[in-house]
Amino acid sequence: MSAPFAYERHLTDRPERADALVDLSDVVRDARLGPPGARSLDRLRLVVQALGDRLRDRWVTVHAIAGQGLRAARTEYPDRLDIDRLERLAKSGLVTELPDADGPLLDIAGMTGLPVIGRGTYAAHRAGHPWLQGNTTQFLAPRPAPGRTAHLVERDMGVVPGHARPAGPPRTPLPDIVARHWRCPERTCSLYDRRRGEAVLLPRLHDGAPVCEWHHVPLADDGPRVPVAQLKLLHGHGTVHRFHLDAGTRAVLGRAAGDAGGTGRVLAVDGLLPPAETARIADRHLEIRVAPDAVRLLDLSGGRTRLWRPGPGGGxxxxxxxxxxxxxxxxxxxxxxxxxxxxxxxxxLPAEIAQEWRRAAARADRHDGE
Incomplete structure (x- = not known):
């Protein structure tokens, strides 16, 4: 990534458009990373670059959440321009500043299944977010790497004793909130208008209940919402396009727009890739089916499509x-x-998140029974 780092290119104010969430207060204060000093915004650059390396995408986007106290300790920033940069990012909405950032961060992570970059244990939030217990896949810790760079490693969040599910009426599971449309009772509010398709925003939560972020009032249930899967088309190590597919969709990745065969849509690469690469894509190259709980692929190219899957030894x-x-x-x-x-x-997808929650709950239950 070039210097100066283009923060705006890698930050998004909407978590549904992000590749990961960043616990910005934690990252900025991680003295093991980057330049010396108690706090440095340059550490955000390092973790974004590390995420890009992990996903093989130099144009990754992140949703960053910080506590309001992050800019308060001005003397802890060796680069005094960091304060101005943080203020600019917060005013533009590209960094979300909150009095207590941990709860909203975990709410978003629970609703979307997005990975969280940071080192926090969130021990005080285990009762309200039982899916944290035993989670081994969703949290990524930055580690220093040669050349003053960083890499990300999966964290085992462990099981914190004494933080079982809270007493009282159960909260609505977060995947269930994502699976519904919501409507603001204010007649003039169109922020959550379901006619906007995949662009409909996810609700903000307050004490576990969805609220309108403009009017700060509880949202009304407006019926089931079709789950959406996002696919990124990359040329080299940069995203050139993002496709959004509803659950129940059958699509075919191909060279140009045409007949997908039966019901379905064509994801045409013509105009998205250079002509040389476009010419190598078959008219019907790859079939994509989005189920409520999974995205499934079938090769139509006669054996030319390859799959890379991480595993022991790097995959x-x-x-x-x-x-x-x-x-x-x-x-x-x-x-x-x-x-x-x-x-x-x-x-x-919400069903994928729910499956992971059930696995985490089973691990926590086994731990409690020991």
Missing amino acids: GWTRLSGERSTVLRVTDVVAPVPGVTLARGGRR
């Missing part, structure tokens, strides 16, 4: 099957042709 490439569909995980990468890849955005 490896295999041929994608044309006979049996393959589940595309959030960490997988598909290469229709060399130099062109398709990957999922960080946001998971």
